[in-house]
Amino acid sequence: MTERILLDHGSGGMASQRLIKDIFLQHLDDPALRSLDDGACIELQGRRLVMSTDTFTVDPPVFPGGDIGSLAVHGTVNDVSMLGAGPRYLSCAYLLEEGLELDFLERVVASMADAARRAGVSIVTGDTKVVPRGAADRIYINTTGVGSLLLPEPLSGGGAGEGDAVLVSGSVGEHGLAIMAAREGLSFETPVQSDSAPLNRLVEKLLGEVPSVRVLRDPTRGGLATALNEIAAHSGVEMRIEEEAVPVQPAVREACSFLGLDPLYLANEGKLVAVVPQADAERALKVLQADESGRKASRIGSAVRGRAGRVVQRTAIGGDRLLRMLEGEPLPRIC
Amino acid sequence: MTERILLDHGSGGMASQRLIKDIFLQHLDDPALRSLDDGACIELQGRRLVMSTDTFTVDPPVFPGGDIGSLAVHGTVNDVSMLGAGPRYLSCAYLLEEGLELDFLERVVASMADAARRAGVSIVTGDTKVVPRGAADRIYINTTGVGSLLLPEPLSGGGAGEGDAVLVSGSVGEHGLAIMAAREGLSFETPVQSDSAPLNRLVEKLLGEVPSVRVLRDPTRGGLATALNEIAAHSGVEMRIEEEAVPVQPAVREACSFLGLDPLYLANEGKLVAVVPQADAERALKVLQADESGRKASRIGSAVRGRAGRVVQRTAIGGDRLLRMLEGEPLPRIC
Numbered sequence: 001m002t003e004r005i006l007l008d009h010g011s012g013g014m015a016s017q018r019l020i021k022d023i024f025l026q027h028l029d030d031p032a033l034r035s036l037d038d039g040a041c042i043e044l045q046g047r048r049l050v051m052s053t054d055t056f057t058v059d060p061p062v063f064p065g066g067d068i069g070s071l072a073v074h075g076t077v078n079d080v081s082m083l084g085a086g087p088r089y090l091s092c093a094y095l096l097e098e099g100l101e102l103d104f105l106e107r108v109v110a111s112m113a114d115a116a117r118r119a120g121v122s123i124v125t126g127d128t129k130v131v132p133r134g135a136a137d138r139i140y141i142n143t144t145g146v147g148s149l150l151l152p153e154p155l156s157g158g159g160a161g162e163g164d165a166v167l168v169s170g171s172v173g174e175h176g177l178a179i180m181a182a183r184e185g186l187s188f189e190t191p192v193q194s195d196s197a198p199l200n201r202l203v204e205k206l207l208g209e210v211p212s213v214r215v216l217r218d219p220t221r222g223g224l225a226t227a228l229n230e231i232a233a234h235s236g237v238e239m240r241i242e243e244e245a246v247p248v249q250p251a252v253r254e255a256c257s258f259l260g261l262d263p264l265y266l267a268n269e270g271k272l273v274a275v276v277p278q279a280d281a282e283r284a285l286k287v288l289q290a291d292e293s294g295r296k297a298s299r300i301g302s303a304v305r306g307r308a309g310r311v312v313q314r315t316a317i318g319g320d321r322l323l324r325m326l327e328g329e330p331l332p333r334i335c
Numbered sequence: 336m337t338e339r340i341l342l343d344h345g346s347g348g349m350a351s352q353r354l355i356k357d358i359f360l361q362h363l364d365d366p367a368l369r370s371l372d373d374g375a376c377i378e379l380q381g382r383r384l385v386m387s388t389d390t391f392t393v394d395p396p397v398f399p400g401g402d403i404g405s406l407a408v409h410g411t412v413n414d415v416s417m418l419g420a421g422p423r424y425l426s427c428a429y430l431l432e433e434g435l436e437l438d439f440l441e442r443v444v445a446s447m448a449d450a451a452r453r454a455g456v457s458i459v460t461g462d463t464k465v466v467p468r469g470a471a472d473r474i475y476i477n478t479t480g481v482g483s484l485l486l487p488e489p490l491s492g493g494g495a496g497e498g499d500a501v502l503v504s505g506s507v508g509e510h511g512l513a514i515m516a517a518r519e520g521l522s523f524e525t526p527v528q529s530d531s532a533p534l535n536r537l538v539e540k541l542l543g544e545v546p547s548v549r550v551l552r553d554p555t556r557g558g559l560a561t562a563l564n565e566i567a568a569h570s571g572v573e574m575r576i577e578e579e580a581v582p583v584q585p586a587v588r589e590a591c592s593f594l595g596l597d598p599l600y601l602a603n604e605g606k607l608v609a610v611v612p613q614a615d616a617e618r619a620l621k622v623l624q625a626d627e628s629g630r631k632a633s634r635i636g637s638a639v640r641g642r643a644g645r646v647v648q649r650t651a652i653g654g655d656r657l658l659r660m661l662e663g664e665p666l667p668r669i670c
Contacts, residue, residue: 005435010465023441024461027448028427032459040459042424045382045483053426053479054462057470089377091388091479092363095430100340106358113362124367124375126359127389127477130345131668135392137470142462144388144426144479148380333466 006329012221013326036234038079038217039145041154050085050154052076053144059333061108061139063182065174065194066269068141069112074196074269075220075335076145077119081203082216082272084155087147090116093127097136108139119198121145150207159214160235164303165281167274169202169288170195170296171247172224176266177255179334186259190251197270202291206274210284215275220335222326223265227273228311229325235275238306241313241323245300264313265326267334275303341664347556348661371569373414373552374480376489385420385489387411388479394668396443396474398517400509400529401604403476404447409531409604410555410670411480412454416538417551417607419490422482425451428462432471443474454533456480485542494549495570499638500616502609504537504623505530505631506582507559511601512590514669521594525586532605537628541609545619550610555670557661558600562608563646564660570610573641576648576658580635599648600661602669610638 008015017036025034032040039052054075061068073090080087092112096105116123160166178194181187199218207213215235219227224246232239248256248263256263270293276284281299288294306312311323343350352371360369367375374387389410396403408425415422427447431440451458513529516522534553542548550570554562559581567574583591583598591598605628611619616634623629641647646658 003437005431005433005437005440005465007433007465007467010431010463016463019463023437023444024463027441027445028451028458028461029448030457030459032457033461040424040426042457042459042481044384044423044481047380047382049379049384049481051424051426051460051479051481053428053460053477055428055430055464055477057430057464057466059470088379089375089386091375091386093388093390093477093479095390095392095475096340096345098340098342102338102340102358105340106362109358110362113364116363122365122367122377123363124365124377125386125388126363126368128345128351128354128359129390129392129668130340130342131392131472132342134469135394135472135668137466140430140475142388142390142428142477142479144386144428144477146377146379146384146386146481333464333470 007332008329011326011329013226035156037156038082048149049146050080050083050149051146052079054079055140055142056335057140057333058335060182063194064178064191066196067108067111068139069108070115071196071269071335072141072143073112073115073119074198076143077121077198077200078218080145080147081200082218084151084207085147085149086204087121087145087200089146090121090123091125091144092123093142095136095140096130097138098130098133100138119200150204151211155216157215157217157231157234160231160237160275160303162237162303162305163278164214164275165278165299166239166301167285168298168300169272169294171249172268172271173248173252173263173266175269176331176334177252180331188251188255192251195268195270197293199272202293205291206284206287209287210276210280212277212280213274217273219268219271219273221267223267225264225323226326232311233309236308237303239301239311240304241301243313243315245298247296247298342667343664346661346664348561370491372491373417383484385415385418385482385484387414389414390475390477391670392475392668393670395517398529399513399526401531402443402446403474404443405450406531406604406670407476407478408447408450408454409533411478412456412533412535413553415480415482416535417553419486419542420482420484421539422456422480422535424481425456425458426460426479427458428477430471430475431465432473433465433468435473454535485539486546490551492550492552492566492569495566495572495610495638497572497638497640498613499549499610500613500634501574501636502620503633503635504607504629506584507603507606508583508587508598508601510604511666511669512587515666523586523590527586530603530605532628534607537626540626541619541622544622545611545615547612547615548609552608554603554606554608556602558602560599560658561661567646568644571643572638574636574646575639576636578648578650580633582631582633
C-alpha cells in the first residue's frame with residue numbers, strides 16, 4: 001500500500017518528527033537543518049546570522065486576536081528570537097486562490113504591515129502566486145526572517161542541563177482554543193483571544209539581563225507539552241512540571257474541560273519557554289514579569305537527571321502523569 | 336461588485352504589477368520592496384546581503400527537464416544572482432496536501448538536495464505544513480535565499496542607459512512550452528525540455544570579467560518580452576530588439592507556431608538577460624559563450640533614447656512591432 005501524507009504529519013508532533021527524519025534529513029543533510037531547531041545559524045561574510053522560515057495556512061484566516069497577516073509576522077519573528085537572535089528583515093510570499101476578495105487581501109496586507117512595524121522588523125522582499133480555484137484555500141503566506149545573534153552562540157533545544165529551572169512567559173492554550181472556536185463556531189461565556197504577539201523585545205530584555213539562558217522555545221504546534229518533550233529529548237534530560245504552576249486563563253481551562261482538551265497541547269503564538277540555570281531563575285522570572293507581555297510568567301518546573309527525553313507532570317492532586325509528545329492531529333491548520 | 340483575485344494577478348505581467356502597486360506597496364512601504372527587483376539588498380552587522388523569496392506551485396510538479404524540487408532551488412538561486420550576488424543559503428518550506436504519496440515527496444526532496452549541491456548552496460532550515468485534501472494541489476514549495484554581493488552595489492532593473500547592449504544567455508521559451516506540453520499531454524516531434532538550471536556560476540564569471548554589467552534579469556513569468564519591458568520602464572529607456580537575434584530552439588519555434596504562441600512571452604528558468612555598456616558587449620558575450628550554460632548567448636539589441644518604457648522588436652521581414660508587457664495569463668502555475 002502506498003504510504004501517504006496525513007494531516008498528522010503537519011502537527012508538529014511525533015509524525016512530523018518522523019517525516020523530517022525519514023525523508024527530509026535523508027536527503028537534505030545539513031548540520032544546521034539536523035539540529036531541528038526553529039531556525040539555523042549561518043555564516044556570511046565572517047558574520048553569523050540566524051535564518052528561519054514558516055508557512056502559514058491558518059483556518060480561518062481571521063480569528064479573535066489576529067489574522068494570517070499578523071500571525072505570519074509574529075511566527076517568524078518568534079522563531080528567529082528563539083535562537084537567541086534579534087530578527088531584522090522578513091520576506092513575505094503570498095499564495096492566493098483565484099477568486100479571493102481584493103478587500104480581504106488588503107486587510108491582511110495592512111495587518112502584516114502593522115505587525116511588522118510593531119515588532120520593529122522590515123519586510124523587504126516578496127512574491128505573489130495565484131493558483132486556480134480549488135488549488136488553495138483563500139490565502140497562505142510564507143515568511144522567512146533573518147537577524148543577528150544577541151549572544152555569542154545561538155541557543156538550541158539541546159542546552160538544558162540537570163537542575164535548570166523551566167519558565168513559561170504566560171498563560172498557555174489561547175491560540176489553539178481561539179482558532180478552534182472560530183472554526184467550529186463555538187462561543188464561550190468569556191471569549192478567548194489568540195495570544196499572537198511578537199516575542200523579540202521580551203527576548204532581547206531577557207538575554208540582556210540573563211545571558212545564561214540555556215534554551216528558548218515558543219510552544220506553537222503541539223503546545224507546551226510537545227515543546228518540553230523536544231527540549232528534554234534534545235538535551236538528554238527529564239523534565240518535571242507542576243500542573244498548578246502552569247498559567248492557564250480560567251476561560252481556557254473551562255472551555256478545555258468542556259471540550260475534553262488539554263491546554264498543554266494547544267498551540268501558543270506569543271509565549272516562550274525558557275530554561276535557565278537554577279541560580280538565575282528568580283532574576284529571569286522578574287525580567288519576564290516586568291514586561292507587559294510576560295506579566296503572568298511562571299516557574300513551572302525543572303530539568304532533572306531521571307530518564308532522558310521524559311516529561312512528567314505532577315498533577316494538582318499529587319500524582320505523576322507522563323506528558324508525551326503530541327501524537328495525532330487534534331486541529332489541523334492551527335498556524 | 337467585489338473585486339477579486341484573478342489568475343492574471345499571478346502572471347508576472349501587467350495585472351501582477353497593478354496588484355503590487357495598489358495593495359502591497361500601499362501598506363508594505365519599504366524602499367527595498369518598492370524597487371520591484373527580484374530581491375532586496377539588506378544591511379546586517381555592517382555587511383550588505385541579498386535576500387529573495389519565491390513560492391513554487393508548478394503544475395505538473397514533475398516535467399521534462401526538472402521538477403518542483405529542483406525548480407525551487409534554481410528559481411531562488413537565480414533571483415539572488417540577478418541582484419549581482421552569490422547565493423549561499425536557502426530555507427525551504429513545504430506545503431503538502433493530505434494524501435500526497437510519501438514516495439513522491441521523497442523524490443522531490445532528493446531532487447531539491449541534488450539541485451542545491453550542484454548549485455553550491457546549503458539548505459539550512461525548513462518548515463512542513465499539511466493541509467486537508469482539496470486545500471492545496473499536492474505540493475507547493477517556498478524557498479528563500481540569502482547571499483553576498485559580488486559587486487560594490489546591487490544590480491537593479493533601473494541600471495540600463497542609452498546605447499547599452501542587451502544580451503540573452505541562450506534560447507528562450509523552453510520552460511513555458513515544456514510545462515504546457517506536460518500539462519496538456521501534447522507531444523511534439525522533438526520533445527522540449529525545461530531549461531531549469533542555476534545561473535549563479537555564470538553570473539559569477541560574468542561579473543568577475545565584466546564588472547560594468549548594468550542589469551541582470553531572469554526572464555521567468557511573462558518571458559523575455561516582459562523582462563525587457565520591466566527594464567525599459569525602470570531604467571527610463573526604449574529597448575530595440577532584433578527578432579532574428581533572439582535564440583529559439585527549432586522545436587520551440589515550430590511548436591509555438593503550431594499553437595499560436597510567442598516564445599518571447601514564455602517563461603524561462605535557466606536564462607538571463609544582461610544589459611552591458613556598448614564597449615563591453617563583445618567581452619561579455621564571449622564570457623557567456625565560454626560557459627556551457629551560455630553557449631548560445633546572443634546580442635539581441637540595444638537600449639536607445641526613444642520613448643521610455645517602450646520595447647520594439649524589429650521583425651525578420653524588417654517591420655517594427657511593439658512588444659508589450661504580458662497582459663492576460665496564458666498559462667497559470669508555470670513556476
